[in-house]
Amino acid sequence: MSWKEAAEPVLTRMPSVRRPEGHVPFKRKLGWTAGVLVLYFFLTNVFLYGVNIGGNDAFGQFRSILAGGQGTVLQLGIGPIVTASIVLQLLGGADLLGLDTDDPRDQILYQGLQKLLVVVMIFLTGLPMVFAGGFLQVDPQVAQNLGIGVMGVKWLIFAQIAVGGILILFMDEIISKWGVGSGIGLFIIAGVSQKLLGGLFAWPSLPGQTGLIPTWIALITGSAENVPSLLTSDGIQYLFLGDGDIIALVTTVLIFAIVVYAESVRVEIPLSHARVKGARGRFPVKLIYASVLPMILVRALQANLQFLGRILYSQLGDGMPAWLGTYGQAGNPTGGLFYYLAPIQTPGQWMWWTGTVAQEPWQVILRVLIDLTFMVVGGAIFAIFWVETTDMGPEATAKQIQNSGMQIPGFRQNTGVIEKVMERYIPQVTVIGGALVGLLAVLANMLGTIGGVSGTGLLLTVSITYKLYEEIAEEQLMEMHPMMRDMFG
Numbered sequence: 398m399s400w401k402e403a404a405e406p407v408l409t410r411m412p413s414v415r416r417p418e419g420h421v422p423f424k425r426k427l428g429w430t431a432g433v434l435v436l437y438f439f440l441t442n443v444f445l446y447g448v449n450i451g452g453n454d455a456f457g458q459f460r461s462i463l464a465g466g467q468g469t470v471l472q473l474g475i476g477p478i479v480t481a482s483i484v485l486q487l488l489g490g491a492d493l494l495g496l497d498t499d500d501p502r503d504q505i506l507y508q509g510l511q512k513l514l515v516v517v518m519i520f521l522t523g524l525p526m527v528f529a530g531g532f533l534q535v536d537p538q539v540a541q542n543l544g545i546g547v548m549g550v551k552w553l554i555f556a557q558i559a560v561g562g563i564l565i566l567f568m569d570e571i572i573s574k575w576g577v578g579s580g581i582g583l584f585i586i587a588g589v590s591q592k593l594l595g596g597l598f599a600w601p602s603l604p605g606q607t608g609l610i611p612t613w614i615a616l617i618t619g620s621a622e623n624v625p626s627l628l629t630s631d632g633i634q635y636l637f638l639g640d641g642d643i644i645a646l647v648t649t650v651l652i653f654a655i656v657v658y659a660e661s662v663r664v665e666i667p668l669s670h671a672r673v674k675g676a677r678g679r680f681p682v683k684l685i686y687a688s689v690l691p692m693i694l695v696r697a698l699q700a701n702l703q704f705l706g707r708i709l710y711s712q713l714g715d716g717m718p719a720w721l722g723t724y725g726q727a728g729n730p731t732g733g734l735f736y737y738l739a740p741i742q743t744p745g746q747w748m749w750w751t752g753t754v755a756q757e758p759w760q761v762i763l764r765v766l767i768d769l770t771f772m773v774v775g776g777a778i779f780a781i782f783w784v785e786t787t788d789m790g791p792e793a794t795a796k797q798i799q800n801s802g803m804q805i806p807g808f809r810q811n812t813g814v815i816e817k818v819m820e821r822y823i824p825q826v827t828v829i830g831g832a833l834v835g836l837l838a839v840l841a842n843m844l845g846t847i848g849g850v851s852g853t854g855l856l857l858t859v860s861i862t863y864k865l866y867e868e869i870a871e872e873q874l875m876e877m878h879p880m881m882r883d884m885f886g
Contacts, residue, residue, distance in 0.1 A: 401495065401506060408509030414570040421575060423872045430576035430583065433568050437584055440564065441466035445557050447543075447550040449534040459700040461592055461854035462693060464584040468533070470561035472526065475581050477518035477562050478569065479697040484514055486694065486782040512566065519562040522704070527555045529711045578868055582690070582861035589850050589858040593649075596642075596848020609847060612640050634751065638744055638845070645845040649855065652841050656859040659684045659833070664822050668803040678803065680794070682822045685830040687780035687789070689860035692834055694783075695775040696853050699740055706735035731755065740768045744845045765843070772835035780831025784823065791819035 448468055460467065465474025485507075488494050494510075496503040526532045528551055540550045569580030599608035607615075615621035625631040637643045662684040669677045710717050710724045717723075722735035730736040736756075745753040747761050754761055784790050788797075795816035804810040805818055834856060841852025850858075 401503075404510070405506060408506050408513065411509040411512045412567075413508065413512070414567060414574055416574050426575065426577050426872065430572055430578070433572050433576065433580065434583060434587060437464075437471070437565075437568065437587060440470045440561060443470045444468050445470065445472065445533070445554050447536055447539040447554050449536045459696060459703075459851070461589050461851050462585065462696050462857065463700065464581075464588045465561075465565070470557055471565055472533070472558045473519060473522055473562045473565075475565060475569070475584055475693075476522055476697065476700070477515045478566060478581060479693050480518045480522070480701060481511055481514035483694050483698060485511060486779070486786050515562070515566050519559050523555055523558045523562065525704075525708045527551050527558065529708045532707075532711075577872065578861070578865045581693075582857070582865070585693075585854065585857050586861055586865075589854045592848040592850045592854075593858075594848075596645075596846075596850070607640065609642050609646065612642070616641070638748075638751070642845070642847065644744070645847050648841055648844040649847045649850075652837065652846070652852070652855050653859050655837065656685075656689070656856060657863060659830075660860065660863050664826065666818065666822070667806055668798065669806050670802055670804075680798065682826050683830070684826060685834060685860065686823065686826045687783045687831055688864065689834050689856050691779035691783045691831060692772075692776060692838060692853050692856060694779045695772060695835065696740075696838075696851075698775070699738070699771065702738055703730070703735065706730060706738075732760075736760075737764050737767050738771075739764070740772075741765055741839065741842050742851060743849070744843060747843060765839075769836070769839050772839050773832045774835075776831040776833075776835030776838075777828045778831070780827050780834075781824070784827050789823075791816045791823050794819050794823065 463474040463476045465471035496507050535547050535550045540547050572580035597608050600611050663681040665679040706722050722733035723731050725731045730739050741747050749758050749761050795812045799812045808814050838852040
């Protein structure tokens with residue numbers, strides 16, 4: 398008996414959001430999307446009962462990518478969903494699942510397997526986060542009031558985290574089936590946009606760092622305090638790398654411009670209808686063909702590695718081998734393997750000449766090179782996996798063109814012929830696009846961005862927003878011309 402037959406009774410009974418039976422009006426889709434977004438913001442402000450305020454964020458600088466909120470019901474964010482996707486992509490890429498996504502029965506099994514893996518990842522991520530020291534600290538007063546002890550409160554905290562992980566899974570499914578776009582993408586946009594707006598407009602009276610606009614208002618009016626002379630090297634550093642954030646502003650604007658431009662760069666393959674004379678079209682192969690979403694998988698892999706390092710340190714303490722990792726008071730690696738595997742997040746982590754880096758220059762350079770290699774190579778590899786597992790590869794694309802009745806002018810109307818033509822463009826563009834996105838993410842982190850948003854988070858936000866705009870335009874077109882629905886599927 399195969400694993401599919403053994404697991405089918407479980408996988409087919411996994412709870413799921415019912416698909417709409419007919420066409421969902423655009424206004425209703427917007428309503429579902431807005432409702433889920435409001436629920437997301439609400440849950441990121443519902444703090445875990447029984448947790449002391451404080452403690453290290455287990456995801457640290459990866460928080461903007463993995464969404465959610467430290468110490469809230471959505472503590473795990475989209476981490477379990479992304480990690481489950483990585484596992485499925487690796488298994489699917491190695492052809493170990495034996496599932497045909499064109500078969501409706503196998504589609505149900507795949508979706509059920511994905512949900513089961515998400516639940517497993519909630520336990521694998523949530524349990525160490527609660528029971529390992531330093532991440533979520535139990536409030537002893539709550540333990541005393543409830544009379545269940547510290548261990549009982551820990552299980553209560555984990556139950557809240559698990560519920561939040563399940564909720565975000567179904568919130569993503571609701572948007573995918575009843576709303577506009579992707580729930581994961583929407584949550585990333587929401588989290589990054591909050592940080593961007595805070596980085597621009599946060600006033601000194603609010604907790605956290607003062608925003609860019611209030612800082613420059615204070616500089617222009619002369620009310621800014623503790624500002625070095627702008628004619629000295631310290632003053633120039635203050636304007637460009639400090640609170641002036643000039644380089645961060647330029648980097649943020651450049652990332653927006655580059656991603657929007659890259660989304661418009663494409664190779665267009667001409668198509669014509671085999672039976673309808675004069676009916677022509679084009680199949681676009683964009684430069685960022687696999688989109689920026691594979692970057693979530695790369696950064697999530699790094700986040701899980703860093704999470705593993707922090708768990709080991711919390712358990713071993715000073716007994717942890719120095720070659721494996723040494724950690725500072727903030728819980729960040731300062732040496733060893735986990736230091737070199739940690740991505741560069743801010744300019745202060747690699748500009749050793751400014752005096753903000755404790756490591757030797759060669760150590761910093763090695764860390765930058767490892768991060769660059771990890772992102773460029775990982776971006777290309779995960780882009781290939783993404784294309785193959787989402788039916789965007791040459792074979793799947795050729796079948797789609799063939800089934801639509803279209804053909805490439807000058808070539809026989811044959812799936813194999815169309816596939817060979819697609820193989821000239823799709824694999825190469827996929828690798829180039831994935832590597833380019835990885836390079837941009839590292840450069841954005843190294844130069845800094847407004848609000849301290851990670852380069853990957855900014856890339857994801859711009860790309861997802863651009864695609865969301867295209868999808869909304871497509872939905873409006875179908876609302877105005879109902880016959881277009883058949884064309885768009």
